[in-house]
Amino acid sequence: MEKIHSHISVHNSLAQDCILSGVFEEVNDELKELLRTGQIAPKPLLVCSGGTSSRCAANGHWTLDLRNSYQQINFDPVSKTIEFGAGNNMRSLLKNLAEFDRSFPTGLSTLPGIGYIITGGISPLSRSQGLAIDQVIEMQGIWGNGEAFKICKPNKSSSPEDQLIWRGLCGGAPFLGIITSLKLNTQPINSIEVWQTSLEKDELIELIQHAENWPNNISLQWIWGEKIKVFVVIAIDIYKNKKSLEQLKKDFQENKSIEISRIPGLHKMPDFRIENPCKQNHNKFHSEVISLLGPAWGLNSHHLIKSLTNLMSKRPNEGCFIAAQQLGGMSSQISRTSTSFIHRQAIWKPWITTSWEAGDQKAREQSLKWLEEVWMIFTPLCPGVHLAQMHQHLAWHQEETRRAFEEWLPDLQKLKSRYDPHGILPRL
Numbered sequence: 013m014e015k016i017h018s019h020i021s022v023h024n025s026l027a028q029d030c031i032l033s034g035v036f037e038e039v040n041d042e043l044k045e046l047l048r049t050g051q052i053a054p055k056p057l058l059v060c061s062g063g064t065s066s067r068c069a070a071n072g073h074w075t076l077d078l079r080n081s082y083q084q085i086n087f088d089p090v091s092k093t094i095e096f097g098a099g100n101n102m103r104s105l106l107k108n109l110a111e112f113d114r115s116f117p118t119g120l121s122t123l124p125g126i127g128y129i130i131t132g133g134i135s136p137l138s139r140s141q142g143l144a145i146d147q148v149i150e151m152q153g154i155w156g157n158g159e160a161f162k163i164c165k166p167n168k169s170s171s172p173e174d175q176l177i178w179r180g181l182c183g184g185a186p187f188l189g190i191i192t193s194l195k196l197n198t199q200p201i202n203s204i205e206v207w208q209t210s211l212e213k214d215e216l217i218e219l220i221q222h223a224e225n226w227p228n229n230i231s232l233q234w235i236w237g238e239k240i241k242v243f244v245v246i247a248i249d250i251y252k253n254k255k256s257l258e259q260l261k262k263d264f265q266e267n268k269s270i271e272i273s274r275i276p277g278l279h280k281m282p283d284f285r286i287e288n289p290c291k292q293n294h295n296k297f298h299s300e301v302i303s304l305l306g307p308a309w310g311l312n313s314h315h316l317i318k319s320l321t322n323l324m325s326k327r328p329n330e331g332c333f334i335a336a337q338q339l340g341g342m343s344s345q346i347s348r349t350s351t352s353f354i355h356r357q358a359i360w361k362p363w364i365t366t367s368w369e370a371g372d373q374k375a376r377e378q379s380l381k382w383l384e385e386v387w388m389i390f391t392p393l394c395p396g397v398h399l400a401q402m403h404q405h406l407a408w409h410q411e412e413t414r415r416a417f418e419e420w421l422p423d424l425q426k427l428k429s430r431y432d433p434h435g436i437l438p439r440l
């Protein structure tokens with residue numbers, strides 16, 4: 013039953029502060045009828061799983077909040093798969109799996125919900141385990157046209173239509189339907205070492221170049237705000253070559269103090285973040301994030317980091333920062349044409365976070381402009397976009413969509429016109 017309440021309580025402060033038309037809490041007959049007849053106004057209907065992005069709610073729009081009604085989690089010890097309701101987040105997924113000595117390549121935070129999985133899902137373990145979307149073997153939900161579906165991962169003998177639909181849903185689901193549950197393959201739980209330290213810019217440039225030659229069980233993450241912090245994640249159990257660990261030590265400056273923690277799995281991973289002084293400030297801040305994708309940077313990382321330095325010195329406030337995570341390995345073994353995550357050759361996913369004091373329109377404009385300027389610096393090396401966050405409300409939505417899906421976009425749009433003919437779900 014829908015509720016006419018005007019707010020939802022979510023992690024994302026911009027979404028949290030929106031005044032909504034109302035909230036649906038389940039996909040009942042009434043909502044299905046509204047989808048079938050296209051009678052939801054205004055469009056789009058927004059969907060909230062983990063509630064961490066700025067587009068799980070918007071002023072004047074309806075949100076379908078899945079968090080109360082889709083809490084099921086069932087692990088099957090025989091197939092080692094898990095059925096996972098769309099109201100859960102990554103923390104509950106990892107916690108549940110750890111009880112069975114299993115795991116899943118979650119991202120750098122366990123707060124996101126299944127939005128993390130259906131938009132691709134880049135984990136610090138993706139180089140050895142693949143993307144989150146690559147673990148999905150079944151999806152259940154409701155198309156934008158109100159019809160229910162349950163679809164399994166196709167094989168070579170599946171019909172072209174099933175292959176097309178699967179491709180659309182894997183990375184493009186938010187445009188086509190509402191996912192209510194997923195069946196996922198799981199991974200054996202592995203010990204992990206996390207190395208954390210702070211670096212100067214020149215050291216970061218060197219480390220980026222070294223990281224591009226690391227084995228697939230090691231990934232580099234870095235975050236650049238007031239300082240530069242790096243976060244190296246090493247999957248220990250598959251770590252066969254001791255020499256590489258010694259080499260890794262050498263890749264850091266000899267005199268660097270590195271904080272090394274050994275943890276039993278991703279469920280115990282320390283937070284990857286920098287202190288954000290804006291959060292200690294009593295005023296509330298809103299933010300937007302864009303995620304980019306690109307191949308190895310090699311010697312170009314020098315020019316890139318130097319070019320970013322100027323804009324980093326002009327950050328609109330301390331809540332604005334740049335970060336990146338490393339891909340490659342297993343995530344590049346899947347063909348470009350089998351999912352909507354086409355940037356399979358990407359090695360780096362940088363993301364840009366910009367923020368402003370809530371309600372200050374001028375500051376918002378300046379912060380968004382800063383984000384666009386940083387994006388322009390990254391574009392030659394990272395021309396792709398990872399649509400982990402959507403921005404239908406911003407001027408560059410079309411540009412980010414084009415860069416996310418490239419030559420696949422026209423076919424994805426055709427799928428949308430069949431499965432979401434009234435444009436109930438976010439615009440593509």
Ligand SMILES: Cc1cc2nc3c(=O)[nH]c(=O)nc-3n(C[C@H](O)[C@H](O)[C@H](O)COP(=O)(O)OP(=O)(O)OC[C@H]3O[C@@H](n4cnc5c(N)ncnc54)[C@H](O)[C@@H]3O)c2cc1C
Nearest residue numbers: 060061062063064065068119120121125126127128134191
């Ligand atoms: C602290 C933090 C760390 C992160 N780290 C990583 C990382 O390491 N790797 C990575 O790849 N990403 C990362 N992200 C990005 C995050 O995975 C995406 O923004 C993701 O979309 C958020 O998922 P959510 O369930 O919280 O989405 P929500 O904010 O609830 O929704 C996001 C969007 O997806 C759509 N959507 C959500 N659920 C459904 C559904 N069930 N059916 C159809 N559409 C739906 C909604 O319309 C909405 O537009 C991180 C985000 C945060 C906040």
